[in-house]
Amino acid sequence: MxxxxxxxxxxxxxxxxxxxxxxxxxxxxxxxxxxxxxxxxxxxxxxxxxxxxxxxxxxxxxxxxxxxxxxxxxxxxxxxxxxxxxxxxxxxxxxxxxxxxxxxxxxxxxxxxxxxxxxxxxxxxxxxxxxxxxxxxxxxxxxxxxxxxxxxxxxxxxxxxxxxxxxxxxxxxxxxxxAPKKPDPRLTDSQKFIRDEEEKLLDAVREQKEKKKKSDDKEKQDKLPAFELQERQSAADLMLSADDTHVFMLVSERPAGARTVIVPNYVNETGYTEDIPGRTAVGDTQDRRLLAVLNLKTGKSVWADGSFAPPVDDSEKAAAPPGPPPAPADAGSPQTPRPGRRADREIRWSMPEVSDDGRYAVAGARSADNKDRWYVAVDPESGQTRVLDTLHDDAWIREAGAGFGSAGVSFLPDNRRIWFLSERDGWMHLYTLDVSEPSARAKQLTSGAWEITNADLAHDEQTFYITSNEEHPGERHLYSVPVEGGPRTKLTSMTGANLAEVSPDGSTIGFVHSYSNRPPEVFVMPNAPRAPTRQVTTTPTAEWRAFTWIDPKVITFKARDGVDVYARLFTPEMIGARRDPARPGVVFVHGAGYAQNAHKYWASYFREYMFHNLLASRGYVVLDVDYRASSGYGRNWRTAIYRHMGGKDLEDVVDGARYLAAKEQVNPRRIGVYGGSYGGFITLMAMFTTPDVFAAGAALRPVTDWAHYNHGYTSNILNIPQQDAEAYRRSSPIYFADGLKGALLICHGMVDTNVLFQDSVRLAQRLIELRKENWELAPYPVENHGFERETSWADEYKRILRLFEENLRNGKAARSTN
Known part of the structure; x- marks a missing residue:
């Protein structure tokens, strides 16, 4: 059946x-x-x-x-x-x-x-x-x-x-x-004395002890190879070596003494306020990620040796858990050794990538401060390591493909060379490295002022398929590259983004394509340059497709330091409307910091894209800026905000407003700014520190104090607050709230587990104490960081529209917010 x-x-x-x-x-x-x-x-x-x-x-x-x-x-x-x-x-x-x-x-x-x-x-x-x-x-x-x-x-x-x-x-x-280590029995001095005397006095006791030892030894022969976890440790992943002899273990150690935030949930099925467990704050004790190796034949276990990492002074480390540090590892002991003293440079390990023939195991290791990355060959028997490649960044490291549990490298078919993506020359490019040669250096296969966003080895193992923005910072295309390096072949041709998957036999490409005003759809095409494409899906409703949506113009403008800043421009003429006599303008600030929105493909901010169409239809000029720290523009652009968020990034937003006034004839006194998350943070910094530039601003789910945000994101950019208080103070809007002049709208979900609602509550109290009057806080009781309910989205954007209509168009065109 x-x-x-x-x-x-x-x-x-x-x-x-x-x-x-x-x-x-x-x-x-x-x-x-x-x-x-x-x-x-x-x-x-x-x-x-x-x-x-x-x-x-x-x-x-x-x-x-x-x-x-x-x-x-x-x-x-x-x-x-x-x-x-x-x-x-x-x-x-x-x-x-x-x-x-x-x-x-x-x-x-x-x-x-x-x-x-x-x-x-x-x-x-x-x-x-x-x-x-x-x-x-x-x-x-x-x-x-x-x-x-x-x-x-x-x-x-x-x-x-x-x-x-x-x-x-x-x-x-x-x-x-x-399994967790079994606690040793704790005897008082009196109990120890009685036990020892009993053994000395009585033959029967000694015989019983000897019999028990023989029995335990015999049982050990039949037991599975054991590994004892220390307090707060757990095995996150385990992998068998190619020779069936060793097991690599990624061990996670929970932090001790860390305090997590609580997010109150007021609206739920119980009718009572409930607590949602939150995260820790930046600089608090963090978890550790260790690498151990267990020999299945001998039962011996070792920790991967991290002595290649130069030590740092304790004053430069994040908060350590209370209590004494663990004892040093005993390399010769058959028992599970300790992973090292916390005073050493703390390393976060990845699961190794092992060659098919089992000869080489390569692991990725990062310093806890994320300023150093090492690829190392690990000897599974001894735990000794040999450094293959190093990368240092005074700001913070960015490597592609090295998430939790991933080494970030893969072996080529020869079982000698690994390949990986690295930002070592300032742009994300493709490299290979011969693991078998102690003095080998990484070989760069691609280069140029452009970035690879994805790379895969073809099934024939002779070609790499890479997705990059080589054509234009705002486009994504698929290329093929020979494994040994050489000329690239561009395969996709439609302007926009093309996220592809090549068939196993290499004959056909399936891909998701989108353009600025056309949402993502599935296409197929033969695997050949400029081959004809065939659309498979049509997703939007007929109602949506019947409207003529703006194809925004991707432009550049000069920042005050002379660099070109990319942006997307929406004008009334693009939608068949006239400019409002008040000549209003709006600057949109995307979120995440490290994201890109000034491109030629469908935006993840698609609601905002449609809202910009609405603003243009009402006579506004809208500029969507890829400020400093946005993705797609290389390492120097990415790290320009190191130790000062609200510095170069804000300058680019302000210079964008000046571009609107100079080139698009927008009234410099009628410019608004808005954005969510990081965009909400920039909006607050703009309203507080450049109050004469923006007449109105809407800060959505904004970070108001970086010392209250998470560790992984914030410590990369600002270090940790107890060590770099100056960076946090000059980057946090709450310290500059007294500069507010224009009209400010703050919108925040009350069950936001990412940027806590507390951020906006604390800022509200600060504004009250400063006796500021031209601001408003709109809470959304059931929304997290990303809104889900249509009614919440509508309420939020009606408030934003009303803010701009009342302050940028001077109340013209009545008070309609729909």
Missing amino acids: HRSLRKSAIAALAALAAPALLAQAPSSKDVRFALTVDSIMRGPALVGYPPEGLRWSADSQKLYFEWRKPGEDEASTYVVARDGGLPARLTDEQKTLAPPATGRWDTAHRRVVFADKGDIVLLEANGTRRQITRTAANESNPRWARRDRAITYVRDGNLFIVPADGSGAAIVEQLTDV
Whole structure:
């Protein structure tokens, strides 16, 4: 019965699903779009969500992706033939037989293993799905082992292995016994005396002790290799070496003494105020990430040696937990050693990348202050390390692909060279390095004043596919690059962003393309330069597509220090309107800091994009600035805000306002500014420190005091507050609130777990104490950092529109905020 069901499901996949499931484009009947706040703040109900998770079938015949169209509550999985056509939505049963969006393929690219709802699953190229585990426990991190004949996975902090074909005497074998260290019995001096005297006096006691020792020794021979975790430690990931002898362990150590914030949740189903656990603040005690290696044959364990990292003075370190430091490691002891004294340079380790032949294991290591990165070869037997490549930045390191648990490197087929992306020359580029040569240096394969945002090794292992902004800072295109280096071949040609996935056989490219005024859609094309493309999806509603949306002009203007700043310009003429006689202008400030919005593709700020269309229709000129610290412009641009947020970045925003006055004839007394998150922070700094430039500002979910923000983001840019108080004070708006002159609107979600509502509350108290009157705080009781409810979005932007209408257009055109 199950077999026939599987066959019918596979047949349905081959036929690209039943006709009733074929995805149809929204009706193209003529529907007039009303350009109002209420209308555009429907957001995804108009434009849907970007298709994502593109992946090919093993035979390269079908392309799968996730797609959530307007009005749908969740995304569905779709499949389309390699040549394009109508995509078919998969049923729940068919979806289980589709390749996963994330998984590990075997060397032949015929089988993929992945975690699904806490269980491990194997999917074969013919669509056969095999449940490797089905337990109440949570299994994760599946990997191929023993030359693709077995699969390892992690459960409850231990490593397990199972034959990939289901054969073998032991279907599931536990390889490790990782557990917290058992506390030693604590005896009083009196108890110790009695115990010792008893052994001296009585033969029977001595015989019992000897028998117990022999019994314990015999049991040890049958026990699994053990690793004792210290207090507050847990095994985050475990990986078996290629020779089946060693297990690499990524160990996480929770901070001691750290204090987390509490976010009150006032509106919930209980009717009572409940607490949402929050995060720690910058500079507080942070977690540690360590690398250990366990020998499965001898039971000996070692910690990876971090002595290559130069020590720093204790005064330069983040807060340490209370109590004495741990004892030094005993390298010769068979027991689990300690990871080193906290006075040493603290390193955050990654799981190593191991060559297929097992000869080399390369791990990434970063200093806790994120100013140094090392790639090191790790000897699994001794834990000794050999530095292969180093990178230092006086501000902070940025490396692509080196997230939690990732070494940031991959081996080439020769098992000698690794490849990686690095910003070492000031721009993110592609490098290789020969691990087998002690004196080898990294070889740069790409160069230029442009950045790579993604890189993959082709299945033929002879070519890299890179996505970069080489064509223009505001575009993303796919290129092929020979593994040995050489000329690049541009493959995509449509202006905008092209985020691609090449089929395993290298013949076809599936990609998500978008343009400034066209949301992301799936396309397919042959893998050849300037090849014809075929659109697969059409996401926005007919109502939205019936409107002529602005194609904003990407321009540059000169900042005060002479550099070119990119920005997107919206004018009334672009939407068929006239400029208002008051000549108002607005500068928009994107969030995140390290993000890009002055580009030629669909913005993640799509509601704001539509709002700028509305402003232009009312006679405003809008400028969307990629200020200093934005992404896509290299290392110097990224780090220009080091130790002073609200410095160069704010200057670029102010110079953008001056550009509007000088080049777009905007009235310099009628310019507003607004933005969310980091954009809200810049808005506050603009209103407080350059009060004569902006007549009105809307700060949405703003950071008002960086000493209250998180550690990972803030410590990179401003160091930590107890060591660099000056950087925090000159970067935090709350210290400059007395400079407010213009009209200020603050909007903030009350259950914001990222930028806490407390930030705006503390600023409100400061403004009250300063007797400021021209400000307003709008709280949103059920919203987190990213608003979800349409009514909240609409209320927020009606307030922003009213702020600009009343202060920039002098009350003209009545008081309508819709």
